[in-house]
Amino acid sequence: MDDQPNKKRRDFLQLSSITIGAVGTAAFMWPFISSMNPAEDTLALGTTEVDVSDIEEGQSITVKWRGKPVFIRKRTKEEIAEAKLVNLEELKDPEKDLERVKKEEWLILVGVCTHLGCVPLGQKLTDSKGEYNGWYCPCHGSHYDTSGRIRKGPAPKNLPVPPYTFLNDTTIKIG
C-alpha cells in the first residue's frame, strides 16, 4: 500500500538528481569553452594607430589590425569618380561609395576576401588590380572596385570597412 507514493518520490528524487547533475555538467563545461575565446591581452591590442602623412595619392599601405591586414588607400580623383559613378543595381552587394568612406580620398578596408579569406592583390603598384581597378583575389578570382565592392567572382560581400576614426588629419585609429 506504501508502494505508490514511494515510487513517486523516488522518481522525483531521481529526476532532480539527473537535472541538477546535467545543469552542473553544462556549467562546468563553460569555463573550458570560454577559455578558447581571445584572452584579455589579445583584446587589449584591438586598436591600431596609423600615421598616414607619408602616403601619396594613388598609393596604398597595409597595416595589421587584430592580426588581419587593413588596406589604407589614398584614392586619386579618377578612382573616386569611378567609384561614385557605379549604378547600384549592377552590384551584388549594393552600397554607395559615400557610405564606405569618412573622407573621400581615404579608403580603409579589411583586406580579407569575403569568399574564403585570402588577401586580395592590388596594394603594390606592380600587382594586378583586377578588371575594376581595385583589388583582385588570386585564390578564386574575385574582382573588387575602387570602393572595395565586389563586382565579379564568387565572393558574396564587399570588403568590410573596419571601425576607425581620424584622430587628426594624418592619424587614423583603427578599432
Place this chain on the structure above:
Amino acid sequence: MSNSSEPKKYKNSFLNWIEFRLPIISYFQKEYGDYPMPKNCNYFWSFGALATITLVVMIVSGIFLAMNYTPHTDMAFDSVERIMRDVNYGWLLRYIHSNGAAFFFIIVYIHILRAMYYGSYKYPRELNWILGVFIYLLMMVTSFMGYVLPWGQMSYWGATVITNLFSAIPIIGEGIKTWLLGDYNVGNATLNRFFALHYVLPFVILGVVGLHVAAVHVHGSNNPAGIDIKSKNDTVRFFPYMLIKDTIATCVFGVLISAVIFFGPNLMAEVDNYIPADPLVTPAHIVPNWYLAPFYAILRAVPDKLGGVLLMFGAIAILFVLPWLDRSKVRSCNFRPIYKWFMMLFFINFFVLGYVGMLPAEGTYLLIARVGLIYYFAFFLVITPFINRIESPQTLPASISDVYLSENINNLAHSAEKETN
C-alpha cells in the same frame, strides 16, 4: 534503415542498427549496467570511479591548458602566468589541473590502501594489481614532468635532482642522463620533450586503466569480506545501485576539491615555484611533490648514491610481486587478527616516510627515515610472507548475503517497522 532479417534486441531501431554492426550496446549493458557488484561493498569501492573521473578531468583541463602554454625556457613561466591572468577562466583551468594532480594521488593512494587491506591483489586478480602498480608508476612519471612545465625554481631544480639519479648507474649513467636531458644540463630541449611526454602519457594511462577495469570485470570485484560471490543473491547490479553510491562519493569529493581550488589553491604548491627558474641559484630547501615524498625519503635515507637509487626504485618494484609474497589464502584483513595491525602500521609508516621526505635530511628526521625504510622492506619481505605461520585467521562468513544481513540488521528492522506502520 535496417534489413528486416537483422535481430531486434531493443525497441529503438537505431540501437539495433548499431548493435548488429558493433555490439557496444550490449557490451555497456553487460559491463556497466548488469555488472554484478557484491552488495556489501563500502564507499572505499568508489575510489576507482573517482580516480577515473579525476583522470578524465586532468586530461581535459590539460588539453585546454596546452592550448595556451609555451614550452620554451624564456616563455614558459610567463605563459603560465598569462593563463592565470589573461585567458578566460585560465586560473580555474590551472588550479583544477595543479590541485587535481594532488587529489588524483590522494584518491589512488586510498584505492591502493583499500586493495591491500582487503587483499584485492590475490588470486585471481594478480594481473589486475600489476596493471594498477603500472598505472601508479606512469602517474609518478607524468606528474614529475608536469611539475617541470611552469619553469619555476622547483621545476628546474626538481628536474635537475631527479635526472641526476640516473647518473648513479655505473659506467653508462652519465650518458643516459645526457640522453634524457638532450643537453648537458636541464634546458630548453628538456622542457620541450617533457611537455611532449606529459601530453601523451596520460593517454597511455587511460589505455592501461581500460585494461585494469576490463581485468577486474572478468572475475568481478572483491568485497570487504574478501569471499567469492556464490549466488545472485550476493550481488546488486552496477546500475543504478553502485552508480548512485559513486555519485555520492563524487559529490563529497567535489566539495573537498572545490574548497581547495577556490579557497586555498596554493596550499599544496611550493612557494619557490612562483620564482622563475634560475640555473645559478638553488633554493635553500628542495622538496619533491608531497605525493612522491615517501620515495624521496628512502632515497635520502641511504648514505650511498647508487644504493639509495636502487632502494628507491626497489621500493616501487617490490609492489609488483606483492601477490606472490603474501601466502595467506584469506583476502580481507578483517579476518586476519595480527596482519591487520601490521598493515595499519605500514600505512602509517608510509605516511611518516612522506612527512620526513619533505623535511631536511638531518638528525632525527634522517633516523626516522631509516627506521621507516627498514619497516617498509621488512613488511614486504618478512612480515607478509611469514606471518601466516603464527597467525590463525578467523572463520570466514558463509556468504556475502550473510555479511550484508548482519551488518544491516538494524536498518532492516527499522524499515520493516516503518512499513508496518
Place this chain on the structure above:
Amino acid sequence: MKILFFLVTFLISGSLLAAESSNKNMPKHEWSFKGITGTFDKAALQRGYKVYREVCEGCHSMKLLYYRDLMDIGFSEAEVKAIASEYTVLDGPNDEGEMFERSARPADRFVSSYANENEARASNNGAYPPDLSVITKARKHGEDYIYNLLIGYEEPPENIEVGDGMYYNKWMDGNQIAMPQPIYDESVDYDDGTDNNEKQIAKDVVAFLKWSAEPELEVRKNLGIKAILFFLVLGTVVYLAKNRLWRRVH
C-alpha cells in the same frame, strides 16, 4: 571499514595540521581579502599602487602587469592612459629598420627601471631586487611575511655584525637584507586623507601586491561558493535517492 576510515581521516588531517604548524612565529594581520568572502579594498589598492610607484618602482619591476590591469582597481580608462603615457617603451623596428621610443599605452607591460637583471645587479651592489608581480605567492606566509619585512627594520643586536651595504631585518632569512628600509612615516602623501603612517603605507602596498599576484581572488571565491553549494545540493538529493533505492536490497 571503520578503522580504515579513521586511519584515512587521521592521516589527511594530520598532514593539514603539520602544514598549519609550520606557520609558527610569523605574526598574522587583518586583511580585507582574507576569509571565504574576503574582497579587495579598491581605495587601499590605489594607495598601494601610489606607494609602489613612489617607493618600490625605482628598483623592483612588475613585469607581469599591464597598465590596463589598473582598471581592475578602479582607475578609469583615461587615468590609465595618463599613467601609461608617463613611461617610455622601446618599440620597433619601424619601416627604416630602427628601434624607436614611444610613450607607453594601456596594452603595454609595466616598464622596468632596469633593462635587464645584470643592470639591476650592477646598480644594487650585486643584489637583484626581485620582480614583485607574484611576490606574495612566491614567499612563505605571503602577505604577512612581506608586511612584517617592510616594518621589520631594527638596530642590529650587539653580537651581530651586519655586512657592508646590508641592513638588519628581523624577518629576513639570516637577518641581513640588501634593501634599505623603504617605508617611513609620511614617506608617501595620500590624496584621500588616509593617515600615512609607516604601518598604513606598508599595509596598502602589500594589499596592492596581493592583488597583483592573485587578481582573480574575488571571482574565484565567488565561484567557489557556488561550486560547493552545487555539490552539497546534488549530494543531498542523490543521498536521499540512494536511501530509497537501497531499502529494497536485502
